[in-house]
Amino acid sequence: MTTADAALLAESWQLALRAERKSPQTLKAYGEGVRQFLAWCTERDVEPFTRAALNLWVAQLLDGGSAASTARSRQLAVRRFSSWLADEGELAVDPFLGVKAPKLDERIIEPMTEDELRSLLKACQPPKGADPKVALRYRRDEAIVRLMIDAGLRAGEVVALELDDLDLSGGSAIVRRGKGGKGRTVPVGPEAALALDRYLRLRRGHRLADRSALWLGDRGKGFTYDALHKTLRERADAAGIVGFHPHKMRHTWAHRWLSAGGSESGAMAVGGWTRPDMLMRYTKAQASARAADEARTLNLGEL
Numbered sequence: 001m002t003t004a005d006a007a008l009l010a011e012s013w014q015l016a017l018r019a020e021r022k023s024p025q026t027l028k029a030y031g032e033g034v035r036q037f038l039a040w041c042t043e044r045d046v047e048p049f050t051r052a053a054l055n056l057w058v059a060q061l062l063d064g065g066s067a068a069s070t071a072r073s074r075q076l077a078v079r080r081f082s083s084w085l086a087d088e089g090e091l092a093v094d095p096f097l098g099v100k101a102p103k104l105d106e107r108i109i110e111p112m113t114e115d116e117l118r119s120l121l122k123a124c125q126p127p128k129g130a131d132p133k134v135a136l137r138y139r140r141d142e143a144i145v146r147l148m149i150d151a152g153l154r155a156g157e158v159v160a161l162e163l164d165d166l167d168l169s170g171g172s173a174i175v176r177r178g179k180g181g182k183g184r185t186v187p188v189g190p191e192a193a194l195a196l197d198r199y200l201r202l203r204r205g206h207r208l209a210d211r212s213a214l215w216l217g218d219r220g221k222g223f224t225y226d227a228l229h230k231t232l233r234e235r236a237d238a239a240g241i242v243g244f245h246p247h248k249m250r251h252t253w254a255h256r257w258l259s260a261g262g263s264e265s266g267a268m269a270v271g272g273w274t275r276p277d278m279l280m281r282y283t284k285a286q287a288s289a290r291a292a293d294e295a296r297t298l299n300l301g302e303l
Contacts (some may be wrong), residue, residue: 001049001091003042006081008035013084022178025156025225033077047096058102071102079084111255112156112248120145132205139199140215141235144228145249146195147173151186152253152271155246158224161214168193175272184272194220 041048061071079096086094124142126135165174215223238242
């Protein structure tokens, strides 16, 4: 199969993924991975569906400075595509069946400090006398930050929220479709509820106020996954926070939950995790700190 043929079939694969109700983030990640791989094969005039091509492409991603997680995600997209091609009879067999994913680095992601959180929230406060359109963006961003810190929502779950998903008086929100298509109810604390109420009052004056989506853009537009990443990075820059990424909010939530005495089972239920090891990936920094404290208090004797 040529790369041109594969590119055409990739469009059909996207239709199949939509029929499976894959999330917009999954569609974007899979599409980008396959496009990059096919473009790489075209540039080098190599047959795309060979293990040698896939392994060399992944190796070059890693050698070029891509994180292991990025290379893993890109490779997974190509492997899922080849599996679909085999299922559809476009390939006689799946050439990548049994191919191993790149090993992930065991990185420790430090949670945000309380000072950083306060600075981030301060950066979301509208200037006094701000125009309602300007104030709406500030209030929206504050509500997003407080909701992510309260409930540990993924960025995609935040973006997908609708007005009817909120129960501010009851202190909860419904995630209709989390990762893996699973829904859940999450807590909304008093400060997050207040921030949401302030945003909702300004939202009533937006020209798209009749839309069901909870979040609206400040320029007469909707609010996308990319928009959330962009606006939170801008707030973090204004707050002087180095190394910020929206996903760090989820790590911070898990750290704060456990530090406050919350149970691991409770964190899994609220955070939407199905396996304990998934939670542990978010709490390695806390576990390492506890181990260090224990080591300092132990009397191991003289050598």
